Amino acid sequence: MSGPPQHDHPDVVLCPGGPVLVRGAHTVQDADGQVHEVRRPVVALCRCAKSARLPFCDGTHKLLPEGARP
Amino acid sequence: MILPKPRGELSAALFEALRSVPERTPPLPQFADDAADAALSLWVLHELSYRGFEDVDDEAEWDLVALGVRRTLERELEQRLRDRWPGNPAGGYDPDELLAFVEADDGPSLSSYIQKKATREETLELLRQRSVYHLKEADPSAWTVPRLPVRAQAALVELQFDEYGDGDPNRLHSHLFARGLDAEGLRSERGAYIDEATPETLEMNNAMSLFGLHRRLRGAAMGHLAAFEASSSLPSRKMAQGLERLGFNDQLVGYYTEHVEADAVHEQLAARDICGTLAEDDPGQADGIWFGAFTCLDLEARFARSMFERWGSQE
Ligand code: FES
Numbered sequence: 143m144s145g146p147p148q149h150d151h152p153d154v155v156l157c158p159g160g161p162v163l164v165r166g167a168h169t170v171q172d173a174d175g176q177v178h179e180v181r182r183p184v185v186a187l188c189r190c191a192k193s194a195r196l197p198f199c200d201g202t203h204k205l206l207p208e209g210a211r212p
Numbered sequence: 213m214i215l216p217k218p219r220g221e222l223s224a225a226l227f228e229a230l231r232s233v234p235e236r237t238p239p240l241p242q243f244a245d246d247a248a249d250a251a252l253s254l255w256v257l258h259e260l261s262y263r264g265f266e267d268v269d270d271e272a273e274w275d276l277v278a279l280g281v282r283r284t285l286e287r288e289l290e291q292r293l294r295d296r297w298p299g300n301p302a303g304g305y306d307p308d309e310l311l312a313f314v315e316a317d318d319g320p321s322l323s324s325y326i327q328k329k330a331t332r333e334e335t336l337e338l339l340r341q342r343s344v345y346h347l348k349e350a351d352p353s354a355w356t357v358p359r360l361p362v363r364a365q366a367a368l369v370e371l372q373f374d375e376y377g378d379g380d381p382n383r384l385h386s387h388l389f390a391r392g393l394d395a396e397g398l399r400s401e402r403g404a405y406i407d408e409a410t411p412e413t414l415e416m417n418n419a420m421s422l423f424g425l426h427r428r429l430r431g432a433a434m435g436h437l438a439a440f441e442a443s444s445s446l447p448s449r450k451m452a453q454g455l456e457r458l459g460f461n462d463q464l465v466g467y468y469t470e471h472v473e474a475d476a477v478h479e480q481l482a483a484r485d486i487c488g489t490l491a492e493d494d495p496g497q498a499d500g501i502w503f504g505a506f507t508c509l510d511l512e513a514r515f516a517r518s519m520f521e522r523w524g525s526q527e
Pocket residue numbers: 159160161162187188189190191192193198199200201202203204212
């Protein structure tokens with residue numbers, strides 16, 4: 143008999159072809175060293191480097207051809 | 213909000229009856245005059261479960277005559293929606309397939325039109341139509357919270373927490389939109405523009421309430437949410453650019469830029485953590501998820517076509 147399960151709940155999740163989700167971050171430093179405040183519980187960081195709102199994902203990865211996605 | 217103007221025999225008799233609650237409600241006509249009469253009647257009946265109306269007693273939400281009409285109209289709506297649905301394209305449910313399905317959607321795009329071509333008047337008209345939903349944004353999905361298995365429940369609340377401002381009332385999405393409307397000199401109270409809501413706008417809102425209010429349709433509610441979020445971040449950017457081009461105020465522009473980043477997160481949460489775990493833990497809901505997702509895109513396409521028709525545009 144097993145009781146109610148313990149579920150996986152990772153803080154960092156790589157989404158296939160898309161961003162990386164980060165839970166519980168308060169600040170994110172971008173590639174230029176600039177620090178951005180995070181106000182939501184989960185944030186999506188861009189992995190394709192094509193976002194117009196770097197370091198955050200803005201959905202631009204969806205416009206890339208299949209092979210060029212992260 | 214007070215009851216809107218009736219649009220036919222059914223809505224006229226229904227609103228009369230609602231005003232008479234808690235007195236005995238008279239029997240109501242069996243049929244609506246047309247789509248607008250039916251859709252407005254159902255919108256009002258659902259609204260009784262959200263914030264209600266100043267000129268209707270709160271008892272009316274559970275009045276048996278009102279519930280009878282609501283159920284008939286809901287059955288007709290659900291049948292109409294199901295008749296348009298081609299069925300589960302994949303068998304089961306896979307988040308990447310859902311995201312690909314939304315990406316492949318080539319329905320007419322209102323946001324591209326606003327971004328590049330729309331006049332200020334057309335944009336204002338679109339905002340008034342959208343206000344019917346945006347002023348109660350996220351509320352229809354909130355009904356589903358107690359109806360989900362553990363993992364999907366945690367994920368939905370994680371998403372909704374952001375919709376509702378992460379604890380800050382000023383960042384609550386429907387409130388951001390209200391402030392944007394107000395700064396533009398538009399009315400910002402709930403239901404402010406219901407009298408000009410088109411049948412397509414009403415049907416879109418009614419479908420969300422139908423999915424939210426029926427536990428049986430929990431899969432459809434979450435599938436709708438996933439498709440809605442997944443078709444939001446890129447269009448929100450175009451909306452923001454269009455509003456900037458037309459000189460709209462920063463708050464309204466800010467409402468859309470907020471959605472660019474928020475919905476890039478939400479689409480992943482909705483497709484994977486909510487719908488993905490729901491389909492695993494409650495497998496009977498997989499078809500419902502697809503039904504809801506299809507319905508979301510289909511209603512948006514019908515709405516977009518109706519607006520382009522009004523504007524005499526060839527988009
Ligand atoms: S990963 Fe989404 S925009 Fe780059």
